[in-house]
Amino acid sequence: MNILRKSDLKRIVACAILFAAVQGLLFAEIIGPFWELNIVLICINIILAVSLNLINGYTGQFSIGHAGFLAVGAYTGAIMTVKLGFPFEVALVVGTVAAGFLGFLIGLPTLRLNGDYLAIATLGLGEIIRICILNIDYVGGASGLMGIPRFTTFAWVFWIMIFVIFFIKNFKNSSYGRCCLAIRENEIAADTMGIDTTKYKVMAFTLGAAFAGTAGVLFSHYFYIAHPASFTFMRSFDILTMVVLGGLGSMTGSITGAVLLTFISAYLAEYPEWRMIIYSATMIVLMLHRPQGLFGNKELSMKMFGLGGGKDGRTAESK
Amino acid sequence: MEELLKVNDISVVFGGLRAVSNFSMTINKGELIGLIGPNGAGKTTAFNMITGVYTPTEGEIIFNGTKTSGKKSYQVTQLGMARTFQNIRLFSELSVIDNVKVAYNMHVKYGLVEAIGRFGRYFDEEDKITEMAMDLLKIFHLEDKADELAKNLPYGEQRRLEIARALATGPKLLLLDEPAAGMNPQETKELMELIRWIREKFDLAILLIEHDMGLVMGVCERIYVLEYGLCIANGTPDEIKHNKRVIEAYLGEEVL
Ligand SMILES: Nc1ncnc2c1ncn2[C@@H]1O[C@H](COP(=O)(O)OP(=O)(O)OP(=O)(O)O)[C@@H](O)[C@H]1O
Numbered sequence: 001m002n003i004l005r006k007s008d009l010k011r012i013v014a015c016a017i018l019f020a021a022v023q024g025l026l027f028a029e030i031i032g033p034f035w036e037l038n039i040v041l042i043c044i045n046i047i048l049a050v051s052l053n054l055i056n057g058y059t060g061q062f063s064i065g066h067a068g069f070l071a072v073g074a075y076t077g078a079i080m081t082v083k084l085g086f087p088f089e090v091a092l093v094v095g096t097v098a099a100g101f102l103g104f105l106i107g108l109p110t111l112r113l114n115g116d117y118l119a120i121a122t123l124g125l126g127e128i129i130r131i132c133i134l135n136i137d138y139v140g141g142a143s144g145l146m147g148i149p150r151f152t153t154f155a156w157v158f159w160i161m162i163f164v165i166f167f168i169k170n171f172k173n174s175s176y177g178r179c180c181l182a183i184r185e186n187e188i189a190a191d192t193m194g195i196d197t198t199k200y201k202v203m204a205f206t207l208g209a210a211f212a213g214t215a216g217v218l219f220s221h222y223f224y225i226a227h228p229a230s231f232t233f234m235r236s237f238d239i240l241t242m243v244v245l246g247g248l249g250s251m252t253g254s255i256t257g258a259v260l261l262t263f264i265s266a267y268l269a270e271y272p273e274w275r276m277i278i279y280s281a282t283m284i285v286l287m288l289h290r291p292q293g294l295f296g297n298k299e300l301s302m303k304m305f306g307l308g309g310g311k312d313g314r315t316a317e318s319k
Numbered sequence: 320m321e322e323l324l325k326v327n328d329i330s331v332v333f334g335g336l337r338a339v340s341n342f343s344m345t346i347n348k349g350e351l352i353g354l355i356g357p358n359g360a361g362k363t364t365a366f367n368m369i370t371g372v373y374t375p376t377e378g379e380i381i382f383n384g385t386k387t388s389g390k391k392s393y394q395v396t397q398l399g400m401a402r403t404f405q406n407i408r409l410f411s412e413l414s415v416i417d418n419v420k421v422a423y424n425m426h427v428k429y430g431l432v433e434a435i436g437r438f439g440r441y442f443d444e445e446d447k448i449t450e451m452a453m454d455l456l457k458i459f460h461l462e463d464k465a466d467e468l469a470k471n472l473p474y475g476e477q478r479r480l481e482i483a484r485a486l487a488t489g490p491k492l493l494l495l496d497e498p499a500a501g502m503n504p505q506e507t508k509e510l511m512e513l514i515r516w517i518r519e520k521f522d523l524a525i526l527l528i529e530h531d532m533g534l535v536m537g538v539c540e541r542i543y544v545l546e547y548g549l550c551i552a553n554g555t556p557d558e559i560k561h562n563k564r565v566i567e568a569y570l571g572e573e574v575l
């Protein structure tokens with residue numbers, strides 16, 4: 001157990017160093033505004049990818065409407081600060097809870113059923129949310145909700161991202177996480193282990209949706225605007241691509257996927273038509289040569305490169 | 320003798336086929352009972368009803384004083400019944416030890432907040448679970464394979480792991496669906512000894528499905544015989560051995 005505690009501490013120290021380095025570069029203006037924006041976007045995308053991985057990768061459900069929860073977070077957060085004048089912290093909490101609550105409402109009836117009902121329901125939900133927003137004048141309708149103050153800083157996204165990563169990592173390495181993995185592996189057997197499968201599926205789905213909501217609040221408070229066009233099905237597909245690219249069920253995979261794809265998008269910012277082509281081509285090549293994703297369901301670790309990592313043995317767990 | 324399981328006249332119909340018809344059985348605490356019958360007789364279906372996978376269309380099941388027919392499978396497990404599957408159902412992408420650890424979910428004493436924040440009872444409980452899981456793996460000679468993926472175990476070890484996992488739920492009644500299927504005679508013999516031994520050690524009642532009559536005769540105290548969904552006989556191995564209908568059922572199968 002001490003090993004676990006120590007390795008967590010080491011990771012947090014590593015995160016702090018990374019944070020200080022990037023923050024320093026930003027401060028010294030070595031990283032310009034274009035890359036600053038992309039770094040923030042990377043952090044937001046990592047939150048989205050790891051939270052979707054909790055649902056699709058760990059629990060084995062198939063949600064394809066993550067952008068819907070992102071939108072709920074973005075808009076409720078913005079309403080809190082712009083319309084109701086609450087501080088950013090409150091917006092973060094409310095946006096997270098609102099998206100999580102919606103996830104719970106959708107998850108409860110659909111996750112009881114076996115099969116692909118969740119995929120259909122989440123696909124529909126994403127679109128319904130977007131169309132509702134388009135038609136609500138209170139939040140700006142088709143022209144979007146403007147004038148959102150930029151409260152999101154690099155420090156906010158970074159540390160929230162770290163929080164979400166640690167949250168999901170610790171969830172996975174607990175009895176709760178084991179139950180989710182068991183459901184993914186064999187739902188009938190999980191049932192005979194005394195696992196209330198619906199309960200755990202709804203739990204994972206609600207948590208995943210809630211974190212997408214958090215990402216939404218961060219998103220709208222960075223870009224000054226919440227616009228329905230940012231939350232289309234293509235956005236959901238983007239997030240799913242990150243998770244699948246990295247390897248379903250691998251958190252380090254999701255992180256890598258999010259970083260890679262955000263970079264690709266950034267480089268192709270001037271050629272948006274190429275973006276989709278390269279995306280699709282990447283996916284096709286991946287599916288042909290490595291259908292399990294870059295890392296499969298394994299975690300990237302020092303051990304993977306034969307660099308030891310010590311005799312962690314049974315208690316080994318990686319981020 | 321204390322009654323643990325009471326099955327009252329259960330039947331189940333699958334689109335016109337009465338897979339099990341008016342089946343009754345009683346299992347007392349600590350008994351080792353066999354359930355035999357030719358292919359397609361309805362043995363697995365009876366198991367599925369007892370464990371809550373299927374709900375009987377008629378009849379009721381009482382386990383340890385609670386009516387379980389109509390309850391869900393996980394609720395039945397929580398009341399103290401565990402099982403294995405004829406076609407092994409392990410968590411194949413999880414390690415051997417994690418397969419066993421999953422089974423302790425009902426007894427874990429830390430909450431979600433403790434798990435996420437890693438404080439309170441989290442570390443103590445996880446240590447305890449790891450220790451208990453290792454002890455179980457030792458009994459089944461799987462301790463050296465604790466970190467391997469379950470799917471990479473050879474067949475016989477997968478069967479043993481499934482029993483270990485079922486035991487980890489802390490059952491009062493253990494149902495084994497053809498645990499020796501696919502094993503060689505030596506492995507089968509060892510397994511049967513192991514089954515007898517775990518019954519004593521864990522103070523369990525066991526219900527065992529087996530194809531092979533001879534094998535069941537050796538270990539079980541009482542035997543139920545199914546044929547075409549009907550219970551054609553029950554009694555001690557000696558009684559079953561000399562029962563005319565049972566002999567016919569088995570000879571009939573061989574003639575076919
Ligand atoms: N879910 C189901 N739907 C329809 N028919 C079923 C279902 N489950 C079992 N059956 C049928 O019920 C009958 C009994 O099957 P069961 O699996 O219980 O037999 P068994 O005694 O376990 O046989 P075996 O020795 O081959 O395992 C078979 O004819 C089978 O096809």
Ligand SMILES: [Mg+2]
Pocket residue numbers: 362363364405
């Ligand atoms: Mg069977």
